[in-house]
Amino acid sequence: MNLFFDGIAWILDPTNWTGPGSIPERIGQHLVISAVVLVIASIIALPVGGAVGHTGRGKDLSVMVSGGLRALPTLGVLTLFALWLGIGLQAPIIALVILAIPPLLAGAYAGLESVDRRTIDAARAMGMREGQIVGRVELPLGMPIVVGGIRSATLQIIATATLAAYVADFGLGRFIFAGLKTRDYAEMLGGSILVIILALVVDGCFAITQRLVVPAGVRAAMATDLRSRPTRPRAAVGRPITEGNPE
Amino acid sequence: MIEFRRVTKQFPDGTVAVEDVDIVMPPHKTTVLVGSSGSGKTTLLRMINRMVDPTGGQVLIDGMDVATQDPVQLRRGIGYVMQNSGLLPHRKVIDNVATVPLLRGVGKREAYAHALELLDTVGLDRSLADRYPSQLSGGQQQRVGVARGLAVDPNILLMDEPFGAVDPIVRAELQQELLRLQGELGKTVVFVTHDIDEAFLLGDQVVIMQQGGKISQAASPAEILAHPADDFVADFVGADRGKRALHVTEVDGRNVVVDADGRPAGVLTS
Amino acid sequence: MNWLWSNLDLVGELMLVHLALSVPAIILSFVISVPIGWLAHRYRWSRGVLLSLCGLLYAIPSLALFVALPPITGLSLRSPLNLVIALTLYGIAVIVRTSADAFDSVEPDIRQSATAVGYSAVGRFWGVELPLAGPVLLSGVRVVIVSTVSLATVGAVIGVPSLGSLFTDGFQRGIQAEIVTGIVATIVLALALDWASVLIGRLLLPWSRPSASARRLSVARVERVDAA
Numbered sequence: 034m035n036l037f038f039d040g041i042a043w044i045l046d047p048t049n050w051t052g053p054g055s056i057p058e059r060i061g062q063h064l065v066i067s068a069v070v071l072v073i074a075s076i077i078a079l080p081v082g083g084a085v086g087h088t089g090r091g092k093d094l095s096v097m098v099s100g101g102l103r104a105l106p107t108l109g110v111l112t113l114f115a116l117w118l119g120i121g122l123q124a125p126i127i128a129l130v131i132l133a134i135p136p137l138l139a140g141a142y143a144g145l146e147s148v149d150r151r152t153i154d155a156a157r158a159m160g161m162r163e164g165q166i167v168g169r170v171e172l173p174l175g176m177p178i179v180v181g182g183i184r185s186a187t188l189q190i191i192a193t194a195t196l197a198a199y200v201a202d203f204g205l206g207r208f209i210f211a212g213l214k215t216r217d218y219a220e221m222l223g224g225s226i227l228v229i230i231l232a233l234v235v236d237g238c239f240a241i242t243q244r245l246v247v248p249a250g251v252r253a254a255m256a257t258d259l260r261s262r263p264t265r266p267r268a269a270v271g272r273p274i275t276e277g278n279p280e
Numbered sequence: 281m282i283e284f285r286r287v288t289k290q291f292p293d294g295t296v297a298v299e300d301v302d303i304v305m306p307p308h309k310t311t312v313l314v315g316s317s318g319s320g321k322t323t324l325l326r327m328i329n330r331m332v333d334p335t336g337g338q339v340l341i342d343g344m345d346v347a348t349q350d351p352v353q354l355r356r357g358i359g360y361v362m363q364n365s366g367l368l369p370h371r372k373v374i375d376n377v378a379t380v381p382l383l384r385g386v387g388k389r390e391a392y393a394h395a396l397e398l399l400d401t402v403g404l405d406r407s408l409a410d411r412y413p414s415q416l417s418g419g420q421q422q423r424v425g426v427a428r429g430l431a432v433d434p435n436i437l438l439m440d441e442p443f444g445a446v447d448p449i450v451r452a453e454l455q456q457e458l459l460r461l462q463g464e465l466g467k468t469v470v471f472v473t474h475d476i477d478e479a480f481l482l483g484d485q486v487v488i489m490q491q492g493g494k495i496s497q498a499a500s501p502a503e504i505l506a507h508p509a510d511d512f513v514a515d516f517v518g519a520d521r522g523k524r525a526l527h528v529t530e531v532d533g534r535n536v537v538v539d540a541d542g543r544p545a546g547v548l549t550s
Numbered sequence: 551m552n553w554l555w556s557n558l559d560l561v562g563e564l565m566l567v568h569l570a571l572s573v574p575a576i577i578l579s580f581v582i583s584v585p586i587g588w589l590a591h592r593y594r595w596s597r598g599v600l601l602s603l604c605g606l607l608y609a610i611p612s613l614a615l616f617v618a619l620p621p622i623t624g625l626s627l628r629s630p631l632n633l634v635i636a637l638t639l640y641g642i643a644v645i646v647r648t649s650a651d652a653f654d655s656v657e658p659d660i661r662q663s664a665t666a667v668g669y670s671a672v673g674r675f676w677g678v679e680l681p682l683a684g685p686v687l688l689s690g691v692r693v694v695i696v697s698t699v700s701l702a703t704v705g706a707v708i709g710v711p712s713l714g715s716l717f718t719d720g721f722q723r724g725i726q727a728e729i730v731t732g733i734v735a736t737i738v739l740a741l742a743l744d745w746a747s748v749l750i751g752r753l754l755l756p757w758s759r760p761s762a763s764a765r766r767l768s769v770a771r772v773e774r775v776d777a778a
Contacts (some may be wrong), residue, residue, distance in 0.1 A: 036620070100696075103696060103700075104696050104699075104700060104737050104740050105700070105733065106699075106703040106713075106714070106717070106733060106736045107700065107703075107704070108703050108704050108706065108714055108717045108718075109714075109717045109729055109732050111717075112717040112721035113717075113730065115721060116721060116724060116726055116729065151366055152368060152369065154331075154362070154366065155365075156368065157331065157355070158329060158331055158355060158366070159355060159360065159379060160355035160357075160380060161383065162352050165383070173370050174369065188611075191611060192611030192612055192614075193611075195611045196611075196612075196613050196707070199718075200721065209613060209617055213707075213708060218627075222618060222621070224614075225614035225617040225618045226614075228611050228613075228614040229615075229618065232611055233606060236605070236609040248369070248370030249370070249412065250368075250369045250371060250412035250413060250414060251369055253414050253415055254412070254413075254414030
């Protein structure tokens with residue numbers, strides 16, 4: 034356990050909190066890069082996933098793409114892009130965006146797809162346009178799962194951004210690699226603890242968000258049915274709706 | 281008036297859901313489409329508001345082919361009540377009822393005031409307005425569904441097995457409610473069911489459908505019982521057995537009507 | 551391609567090393583997760599706690615976990631065992647949730663009828679619940695296989711050899727072919743293990759096509775409802 038105290042002592046050491054490459058600066062870099070990557074990846078993946086979830090078209094393809102991308106070893110992608118694009122932030126950002134796409138894509142289509150087909154059918158029968166069905170029915174009801182996808186993507190980004198310090202000079206991962214080089218285990222451990230805290234805090238924020246976006250009516254249903262039904266609505270009961278002209 | 285002219289629907293996988301159907305559904309009357317599953321009755325209903333487009337023939341509302349109309353505008357003018365109510369689970373009862381008027385651009389205040397009146401119309405307490413659908417019983421949800429269908433005061437009300445998922449006692453209650461409402465409002469109602477008793481109870485005109493989406497007979501309940509078009513219809517309505525094969529026996533000087541199993545069904549008074 | 555031909559021995563050797571890291575982690579995490587998942591399924595109060603713990607574990611970035619484990623385990627940072635433990639923890643984080651869902655997916659009617667015909671609690675677990683939870687469990691294992699094989703490469707940056715060594719070595723010496731080989735070899739290994747797990751699943755669960763996803767099962771259920 035002594036080693037742990039060394040790590041914590043390193044974090045608390047005031048000299049590590051000022052100057053270039055200080056702890057606040059590294060945390061800031063880590064967060065900014067993660068946010069930038071998340072925004073870029075979301076702009077690419079969420080609309081595509083949403084379209085797949087709404088229309089049901091291209092589902093097999095997107096399952097394949099997101100499954101295939103998941104199998105990509107992150108370190109391999111990082112080092113390959115670093116070789117192609119050289120030192121700098123470009124390589125890790127591109128690599129991180131690629132790795133963040135699968136969970137975002139999966140969350141978006143699974144979220145929209147999770148909405149009871151009968152509810153969507155009713156919305157269409159009432160005269161909602163396709164855009165209105167997405168905006169007023171599918172998105173609010175599927176939002177918890179969509180946010181779940183954003184949550185996994187963010188964790189993936191934070192983890193991989195740590196690793197990206199191997200090929201670029203940024204983020205909390207620098208402490209780990211710097212410590213590795215100088216055989217300073219306290220610094221490595223301190224950096225790791227900071228990364229873990231950062232990830233857990235961000236994850237906690239998402240957990241709260243995910244709870245907040247559950248529509249009140251759905252929460253009411255969960256509260257009353259907790260004992261009698263599985264928490265997820267079972268789409269399996271009732272007639273499947275195969276008819277209709279989604280325009 | 282709704283008119284089907286030689287309407288056919290073949291799905292992309294080749295199954296024929298509706299074949300060469302001609303029907304006229306008179307205005308301000310209830311037409312019930314009845315048949316077992318796979319008889320195309322729901323498909324027929326969904327052609328009226330273009331949830332399904334026919335692959336042949338025409339569907340006309342007051343002489344206008346629905347195919348020429350924008351489906352979204354068309355649907356906003358036609359009430360639709362479905363099984364399991366189809367309420368939006370994340371919207372309160374009042375929001376659900378006011379959805380279509382709001383989509384049509386009616387002012388918020390007006391839409392909500394009207395929605396409250398509609399709750400009265402379908403026999404729901406106004407205190408339920410702020411509940412979510414999941415907090416209501418099945419029968420109450422179905423009433424909200426009817427209120428929503430009536431929200432834009434449509435001439436046509438489509439009902440797709442609206443009482444299929446509630447228990448028999450509540451169903452009987454809802455059926456009487458619908459008869460009362462129809463007596464007051466006089467909508468052109470198209471009602472789908474697989475329950476022949478429900479069809480005879482509610483329908484001014486009953487359309488009996490058989491497998492493959494063909495019409496066996498379209499007539500008033502009395503006409504169907506008196507002159508079933510063929511053996512299929514006779515069998516389907518059970519004209520020659522059970523509680524429909526009634527005969528009179530004399531008990532203590534009064535004429536008692538009994539069914540095929542000898543169970544008394546009533547007293548003959550005239 | 552030239553690089554691969556002249557280094558075929560190295561790649562083969564690293565593949566074996568990689569297997570030795572990931573296969574024990576996959577098996578261990580499965581064996582440990584099933585009882586935990588069953589607990590989470592059986593006792594509602596434990597579900598929230600267990601699944602939250604797994605969520606927290608899963609949120610920890612891999613590199614940080616690799617570095618933070620040695621003070622707890624007493625192992626050296628470069629010990630392969632340290633890596634296996636970390637990978638096992640990640641595997642557990644994934645399978646516990648799936649295995650709770652898997653046991654949830656067994657119809658209560660079936661469980662009750664098993665009790666009614668005289669299964670003991672233990673017999674019911676081995677004879678009814680576990681086999682019926684099998685298909686969903688397998689889907690969890692398949693996810694873990696892919697993620698474990700991929701995560702194991704990260705160990706290379708702290709000096710635990712694996713196919714990941716091709717990334718670090720290729721990056722330091724500027725050999726693109728080496729990195730590409732590493733990526734392809736990792737994916738091939740993951741696919742091979744995935745395929746093996748499906749095959750084992752087919753042998754152990756002959757009544758259910760393992761590829762049948764929950765979605766297809768539910769479609770079948772709808773068809774049954776409609777036919778009734």
